[in-house]
Amino acid sequence: MSSPPMASVTRQLSRRSVFEALLHRSPISRADLAKVTGLSKQTMSEVIDAFEQQGLVHQVGRTSGNVGRTAVLYELSPEGGHVLGIDLGARRLTVALADIAGRVLAEADEPTDSRGGAWALDQIARLSDRLARDNHTHPSRIRSIVLATPGVVNPRSGAIEMAPNITGLGHLNVVGLLGEKLGSPVTVENDINLALLGEIWHGCAQNVANVAFLALGSGVGLGLYVNGQLVRGENGAAGEIGYLPIGGDPLQAEARLQGCLEYQVGATGVVRRYREAGGGSEVDSVRQIFERAQAGDSLAADVVDETARLTALAAATVIATVDPQLLVLGGSVGARPDFADKVARVLLQLASRPVEIRTSTLGNRAGVVGALSVALRRLHDDAF
Amino acid sequence: MSSPPMASVTRQLSRRSVFEALLHRSPISRADLAKVTGLSKQTMSEVIDAFEQQGLVHQVGRTSGNVGRTAVLYELSPEGGHVLGIDLGARRLTVALADIAGRVLAEADEPTDSRGGAWALDQIARLSDRLARDNHTHPSRIRSIVLATPGVVNPRSGAIEMAPNITGLGHLNVVGLLGEKLGSPVTVENDINLALLGEIWHGCAQNVANVAFLALGSGVGLGLYVNGQLVRGENGAAGEIGYLPIGGDPLQAEARLQGCLEYQVGATGVVRRYREAGGGSEVDSVRQIFERAQAGDSLAADVVDETARLTALAAATVIATVDPQLLVLGGSVGARPDFADKVARVLLQLASRPVEIRTSTLGNRAGVVGALSVALRRLHDDAF
């Protein structure tokens, strides 16, 4: 099924560089491709001919208006393959479909099946299938699938090892089951890591080699991008900053169980602190506390400030450890501009040197966009 | 001066892989090299002939005892080039000389010139020159030099930006001055980063892709090795964990100045804590406090325990952030087995998952060994 016998190393390199050029300067002629890649015109023609026969590229017209002979323009063909990005959140399931050039063809979401586990996987398969068919893409055309999930993902096996928010996900062989249901290779990756990669691909962290992505929502987590690479850690547990010894005694029972920092700034932690401070027990979401703080409730304001202070301490910890160029704040709480401002203000007093801070621009789409970007890279790597 | 016109990409790759094989399986025949690298015997002969003409390899004998024709054995020639590793500590200056194969030919050390700055650079030049001449190596043969220094080293310019321990180093163009004095390209790198690379090359962290090296001596610092790469950070300030918000109020004046954690577990911090607790003011070194603790001084023991506790908190922070496979404890305090034990015991209660802990095996040689390893890699990269 693959290309003819096998191309030599050097041809492989040429193909790859032509492909990259094609990816970034979409409608482009052979002559320009030759200039951009540094290859000769003939080599260019050979590679493009091969691509065309393979169905990877197709003609889209000709140049006009310039002096000299017109050139045929090429672009990556949708026939080249499709990928699927999936964000499996505790409350919402999002699926997106893109072609080999990274053009997002469609996106759909539903509330996550609350029964979790196998039901969620079935739901993913159904939604993915529908998305593909609605876009005239036969599911067999999908060549790579990436799933964003909460929890610690083993970087070697792809097993999900700690996913408290979705019941019964840890015991399933997700890669195998989902791969069988959908008929394509599946990769599983932590949702925060993928949100980070999403921001790097199409969000607020483009063209930066050292990024820290601090997500604060129902839980707290961190994505690290260092030397232009994602940091997974030996067990996939890098960025589990819920366990940072910040905001209390790290040896206390609750702190050891769910993590010291998480116990304070996780959604339940914030609500608990508000109630312990004497706030009304009818409040049961962080959003409400923020609203009350804005409405003048000084108790709520204090809770918000303390949350920002602890978040800033966590950020300072990360900055001191890996020295990123950019800190991105994300998650339903972290991405709030008012909250980010508070964090930035505390951080100014803490950090030995100032670091640029931005809030996520992709919001809750970051995960699925990141999943697409990884699926695309896998597709590209496989093609060469 | 470089090799003939220029080898093509594919030849370059072949040369490199032959070189690597030569590096690891020292005396080896062409036939075996061909098997190891997967290249054909003829290509092998071409590459080896070129290497021999270039002076990179030389014959060292023939095989014997086996059936069949004897094979000529080759190894990397010392003529291929030499490198220098230098560890400029606040109190001790160490220099080591190695050949292109990584064989350490000589090592020498002296107390650092306490006048610092330009005097220290002169001292380096003198000691390096002597070391080279004593080993019948003309200084011009030295093709790469790496200097380990405390402080933050700008990863782009090589400028030393914060070096409180050696006076007047920050204002000097060390790369330029030292390069001129010694006549070879100089690279500057943080001493803890190099100690980490030393342990990875020839110490206790070999063949591990994710390592954290926590150094506790006169100061506290961290070296990070992630995905098989050193983490420098955007400004070279990765691993500056003296500024972690651990062990006190991070907004306090002293903490902001020299770092919150450093203020507590740095050498002066430990001594200060002992005195504040009522210990004798005649004590002025950490070593003495450890000795007193062992002799039964409960005040000293408490100070040691608290130091270990804070160090464990820092370690837990790093582990939660980057999830290393291995934690190496180094530095004059950190490498003490008794201290490392205490840290490990606290860490067991803190960490969500256990991490292997080792103490540095290279001790105070780690920096210079790491400098050699980087200098060697530079030499190899330049040669191809």
Next chain:
DNA sequence: TCTATTTATTCGGTCGCCTGACGAATCAAT
């Protein structure tokens, strides 16, 4: 001495790339 075995070289043959020459297609000016 002879044979099996292993090492190294020589001799084509292939692949990928480049350069230079040339035909094809276009715009602009006469």
Next chain:
DNA sequence: ATTGATTCGTCAGGCGACCGAATAAATAGA
């Protein structure tokens, strides 16, 4: 409409690097 300048794409020749097969050389063991 013709001519010239310009650009696109192909063709042919040559080079560098690789491999496989055949061959020469050297050695251990029978």
